[in-house]
Amino acid sequence: MKKVQIFTDGSSLGNPGPGGWCAILRYNRHEKILKGGKPQTTNNEMEITAVLEALRALKEPCEVELYTDSQYVANAIKDWIHSWAKNNWKNASKKEISHRKIWEEIYNLIKIHRVTPIWVKAHSGHRENELCDRIAKEEARKHQN
Numbered sequence: 001m002k003k004v005q006i007f008t009d010g011s012s013l014g015n016p017g018p019g020g021w022c023a024i025l026r027y028n029r030h031e032k033i034l035k036g037g038k039p040q041t042t043n044n045e046m047e048i049t050a051v052l053e054a055l056r057a058l059k060e061p062c063e064v065e066l067y068t069d070s071q072y073v074a075n076a077i078k079d080w081i082h083s084w085a086k087n088n089w090k091n092a093s094k095k096e097i098s099h100r101k102i103w104e105e106i107y108n109l110i111k112i113h114r115v116t117p118i119w120v121k122a123h124s125g126h127r128e129n130e131l132c133d134r135i136a137k138e139e140a141r142k143h144q145n
Contacts, residue, residue, distance in 0.1 A: 001114070002027060006054045007067045009132035010046025011140045019046040020139025022132040023054035032057070037139035046136065047073050048102050055109040064115045069122035069129055077117040081107050 005026040012019040020037035034053050037046070047070040055064070068074055076084075084091065085107050089100045097103060120126045122133070 002060065002062045003065070004058065004062045005065045005067065006051075007128035007132050008047065008050035008054060008073070009069060009129060009136045010043055010048070010050050011133065011136035012041055012043040012046055013137075013140045013144065015043050016040055018140045018143035019043070020136040020142070021046040021050035021053070022135035022139065023050045023057075024128050024132060025054055025057060033135065035135050035139050037136075037143050039143040044070070044072060045099050045102070046140075048076075048099055048106065050132070050136070051077075052102050052106050052109070055106065055113060055115070058109075058113060062113050064113050066115050066117045067120050067126075067128065068117060069120050069126075069133075071119055074117040074119040076103070077106070077110065077115060081110070 007024040010019065010021040018039055019041035021035065023034045025032045034057060051066065051073060081103065084097055084103065089097050091097050120129050122129065
């Protein structure tokens with residue numbers, strides 16, 4: 001199984017507001033940058049969209065180290081997503097989770113790939129996280145009026 005590193009970040013200017021996301025995929029010495037955005041969104045939606053788009057880009061089952069500065073994303077993938085799926089996409093308070101469709105697709109993809117989420121502190125000099133942050137903000141700015 002190939003070992004891949006994925007670095008992700010999402011941004012929203014206003015939260016909600018224009019948003020952007022970025023993912024860097026690295027396999028050996030090969031790197032690919034994915035990015036996008038939308039006019040009206042939240043930071044969390046952009047964070048999980050970055051993860052979804054990165055996992056969608058993998059062409060075969062991989063062992064993935066997923067680096068994110070979102071504790072929400074790291075905790076969801078590590079602990080919560082399996083319970084959400086079992087409980088018909090409801091959280092512990094019996095409320096439907098936000099961005100259910102995105103999480104359902106991530107769930108289906110993490111059944112294919114072995115994903116280990118790794119939380120990194122934002123704005124702490126982590127090279128790939130800083131790059132993803134910069135690109136996500138650039139993508140968000142493209143959707144400002």
